[in-house]
Amino acid sequence: MPAAPARGPAPPPGTAPLLLHVFPTFAIGGAQVRFAALANRFGGRWRHAIVALDGRADCAERLEPGVAFAVLPSPVGPGDGPLRFRRIRGFLHRLAPAVIITSNWGAIEWAAANLIPPRIRHLHTEDGFGPDEAGGQKPRRVLFRRLVLRRSTVALPSLTLLKAARETWRLPGERLHYIPNGLDLARFHPEGPRATLAPPGDGPVIGTVARLRAEKNLARLLRTAALLHRDGLAFRLVVIGDGPEEEALKALAAALGIGGITRFAGHVPDPAAAYRAMDVFALSSDTEQMPFSVMEAMATGLPVASTDVGDVAAMLGAESRPFLAPKDDRALAAALRPLLAEAPLRHRLGAANRARAEAAYDQEAMFQAYARLIDG
Numbered sequence: 274m275p276a277a278p279a280r281g282p283a284p285p286p287g288t289a290p291l292l293l294h295v296f297p298t299f300a301i302g303g304a305q306v307r308f309a310a311l312a313n314r315f316g317g318r319w320r321h322a323i324v325a326l327d328g329r330a331d332c333a334e335r336l337e338p339g340v341a342f343a344v345l346p347s348p349v350g351p352g353d354g355p356l357r358f359r360r361i362r363g364f365l366h367r368l369a370p371a372v373i374i375t376s377n378w379g380a381i382e383w384a385a386a387n388l389i390p391p392r393i394r395h396l397h398t399e400d401g402f403g404p405d406e407a408g409g410q411k412p413r414r415v416l417f418r419r420l421v422l423r424r425s426t427v428a429l430p431s432l433t434l435l436k437a438a439r440e441t442w443r444l445p446g447e448r449l450h451y452i453p454n455g456l457d458l459a460r461f462h463p464e465g466p467r468a469t470l471a472p473p474g475d476g477p478v479i480g481t482v483a484r485l486r487a488e489k490n491l492a493r494l495l496r497t498a499a500l501l502h503r504d505g506l507a508f509r510l511v512v513i514g515d516g517p518e519e520e521a522l523k524a525l526a527a528a529l530g531i532g533g534i535t536r537f538a539g540h541v542p543d544p545a546a547a548y549r550a551m552d553v554f555a556l557s558s559d560t561e562q563m564p565f566s567v568m569e570a571m572a573t574g575l576p577v578a579s580t581d582v583g584d585v586a587a588m589l590g591a592e593s594r595p596f597l598a599p600k601d602d603r604a605l606a607a608a609l610r611p612l613l614a615e616a617p618l619r620h621r622l623g624a625a626n627r628a629r630a631e632a633a634y635d636q637e638a639m640f641q642a643y644a645r646l647i648d649g
Contacts (some may be wrong), residue, residue: 285341293370297379299325309335431562455636463574476507480551485516576622
């Protein structure tokens with residue numbers, strides 16, 4: 274998908290404090306969706322300058338008209354070498370934001386450039402690891418985080434990441450803030466419009482929502498679906514999202530003999546209606562922290578079958594934990610099989626997940642926690 278055009282070449286005018294947000298990408302993803310929800314909640318409280326380092330700004334479509342923002346080009350390019358930090362520092366000096374907010378490892382060099390005095394107040398948000406760290410953190414990155422973030426405020430949405438920040442990165446405890454993700458429970462209520470996304474056929478609909486990237490391991494979900502299909506179970510599969518692996522995954526579905534019961538629905542701007550079209554939500558990732566997709570599925574009243582990654586076990590109630598699986602095709606198939614076979618089980622688990630979402634994941638607590646950090 275091509276990058277969305279910038280709304281303007283300069284920061285939005287006004288007197289509200291200017292926040293600079295630096296994302297590795299501003300395509301649709303958990304951190305980006307959270308920012309959009311936060312900006313929409315507080316409207317004119319702040320102005321926002323957004324730098325997407327890969328040039329993609331798809332998530333700008335989620336910002337409401339009352340949000341003052343501009344998507345700005347990055348001052349650095351892939352060939353800038355040692356000039357990168359100087360150019361970032363010059364950009365920060367010219368823009369003079371009240372706060373710089375960086376997202377994940379991909380924006381860490383902006384945090385490093387900000388160490389040069391005079392420093393701008395800095396909030397770093399860390400949401401997880403990419404495919405190159407799915408099997409463990411790289412020592413060089415651990416050391417760099419330890420050095421660069423020691424004087425920054427760091428927000429972490431998962432207990433797994435909080436432990437890493439304390440014990441592995443060895444950041445000062447007073448700098449760390451655990452803020453669980455939250456969402457609009459009314460928007461993802463089980464009752465509401467339903468999208469028509471599933472391919473024709475019989476049986477319940479397994480759905481997933483993810484960027485089609487290596488660490489999400491959608492290939493595992495396709496192989497799992499092929500195992501269930503060979504066992505004679507009737508179902509359909511819907512994959513919502515886009516990404517670099519889309520064509521390879523389509524080819525794999527065809528090769529596995531499940532092309533006819535699988536639909537790749539692509540990017541869906543508002544997925545709430547899409548969740549309501551599902552009967553079971555599946556997550557097949559190799560690495561996660563506190564995935565928004567699982568929260569959204571829970572809020573929609575869906576049962577969840579997932580690889581046991583990140584905080585997923587803590588997010589789900591005790592009744593749903595038997596449907597967590599190791600990172601193995603057959604184990605995930607075993608978790609899905611009873612959910613496909615037993616409608617009463619699906620309904621009971623879905624109702625329990627909705628109740629847990631209402632108790633634990635209302636977004637207002639998340640909004641207020643981030644606002645306190647941003648306002649200092």
